[in-house]
Amino acid sequence: MAENEAENETTKKASICPECKSGIMRLEYLTYFTWLNEELITVPNFPAWVCDMCGRREYDARAINWLNTLLNPATGRRPVSRRKSGPRHMDRPVP
Numbered sequence: 001m002a003e004n005e006a007e008n009e010t011t012k013k014a015s016i017c018p019e020c021k022s023g024i025m026r027l028e029y030l031t032y033f034t035w036l037n038e039e040l041i042t043v044p045n046f047p048a049w050v051c052d053m054c055g056r057r058e059y060d061a062r063a064i065n066w067l068n069t070l071l072n073p074a075t076g077r078r079p080v081s082r083r084k085s086g087p088r089h090m091d092r093p094v095p
Contacts, residue, residue, distance in 0.1 A: 017054060
Protein backbone atom coordinates (compact mmCIF):
# COMPACT_ATOMS: atom_id res chain seq x y z
CA MET A 1 0.00 0.00 0.00
CA ALA A 2 2.82 2.44 0.84
CA GLU A 3 4.34 1.71 -2.57
CA ASN A 4 1.10 2.77 -4.31
CA GLU A 5 0.96 5.96 -2.24
CA ALA A 6 4.54 6.83 -3.17
CA GLU A 7 3.77 6.18 -6.86
CA ASN A 8 0.67 8.39 -6.68
CA GLU A 9 2.67 11.16 -5.00
CA THR A 10 5.32 10.94 -7.74
CA THR A 11 2.68 11.11 -10.47
CA LYS A 12 1.01 14.12 -8.82
CA LYS A 13 4.23 16.12 -8.72
CA ALA A 14 5.43 15.29 -12.26
CA SER A 15 5.34 18.43 -14.40
CA ILE A 16 6.36 19.86 -17.77
CA CYS A 17 10.07 20.64 -18.09
CA PRO A 18 10.70 24.40 -17.70
CA GLU A 19 13.66 24.21 -20.12
CA CYS A 20 12.51 22.24 -23.18
CA LYS A 21 8.75 22.65 -22.57
CA SER A 22 8.06 19.22 -24.05
CA GLY A 23 9.45 16.70 -21.58
CA ILE A 24 8.02 15.53 -18.28
CA MET A 25 9.96 16.02 -15.04
CA ARG A 26 9.97 12.67 -13.23
CA LEU A 27 11.34 11.75 -9.83
CA GLU A 28 14.52 9.68 -10.00
CA TYR A 29 17.15 8.74 -7.44
CA LEU A 30 20.67 9.70 -8.54
CA THR A 31 24.10 10.11 -7.02
CA TYR A 32 24.49 13.75 -5.87
CA PHE A 33 27.96 15.31 -5.91
CA THR A 34 29.04 18.42 -3.99
CA TRP A 35 32.25 19.91 -2.63
CA LEU A 36 32.73 20.51 1.08
CA ASN A 37 35.88 22.60 1.44
CA GLU A 38 38.36 20.50 -0.55
CA GLU A 39 36.53 17.18 -0.24
CA LEU A 40 34.19 15.72 -2.83
CA ILE A 41 31.03 14.42 -1.14
CA THR A 42 28.84 11.88 -2.92
CA VAL A 43 25.33 11.01 -1.79
CA PRO A 44 23.77 7.92 -3.41
CA ASN A 45 20.01 7.61 -3.99
CA PHE A 46 19.41 11.36 -3.85
CA PRO A 47 15.99 12.51 -5.14
CA ALA A 48 15.98 14.66 -8.26
CA TRP A 49 13.42 15.67 -10.86
CA VAL A 50 14.78 14.72 -14.31
CA CYS A 51 13.30 15.63 -17.69
CA ASP A 52 12.66 12.56 -19.82
CA MET A 53 13.45 14.54 -23.01
CA CYS A 54 16.36 16.94 -22.40
CA GLY A 55 17.77 15.51 -19.14
CA ARG A 56 17.47 18.71 -17.10
CA ARG A 57 17.87 17.99 -13.37
CA GLU A 58 16.29 19.81 -10.47
CA TYR A 59 17.26 18.47 -7.10
CA ASP A 60 14.54 18.09 -4.50
CA ALA A 61 14.58 21.26 -2.33
CA ARG A 62 13.65 19.45 0.88
CA ALA A 63 16.46 16.92 0.38
CA ILE A 64 18.97 19.73 -0.33
CA ASN A 65 17.97 21.50 2.91
CA TRP A 66 18.32 18.24 4.83
CA LEU A 67 21.75 17.60 3.31
CA ASN A 68 22.92 21.17 4.08
CA THR A 69 21.87 20.67 7.68
CA LEU A 70 23.85 17.43 7.91
CA LEU A 71 26.95 18.94 6.32
CA ASN A 72 26.85 22.14 8.37
CA PRO A 73 29.82 22.13 10.80
CA ALA A 74 27.66 23.76 13.48
CA THR A 75 25.10 20.93 13.44
CA GLY A 76 24.92 19.24 16.83
CA ARG A 77 26.81 21.96 18.67
CA ARG A 78 25.31 24.08 21.36
CA PRO A 79 24.70 27.65 20.30
CA VAL A 80 27.13 30.14 21.80
CA SER A 81 25.20 32.52 23.98
CA ARG A 82 26.50 36.02 24.09
CA ARG A 83 25.56 38.10 27.07
CA LYS A 84 24.47 41.58 26.33
CA SER A 85 26.06 44.04 28.63
CA GLY A 86 23.65 46.67 29.82
CA PRO A 87 24.52 50.14 30.99
CA ARG A 88 26.93 50.16 33.90
CA HIS A 89 26.11 52.19 36.93
CA MET A 90 28.85 53.99 38.75
CA ASP A 91 27.34 53.28 42.15
CA ARG A 92 27.64 49.46 41.72
CA PRO A 93 30.90 47.53 41.54
CA VAL A 94 31.51 45.64 38.30
CA PRO A 95 31.55 41.84 38.93
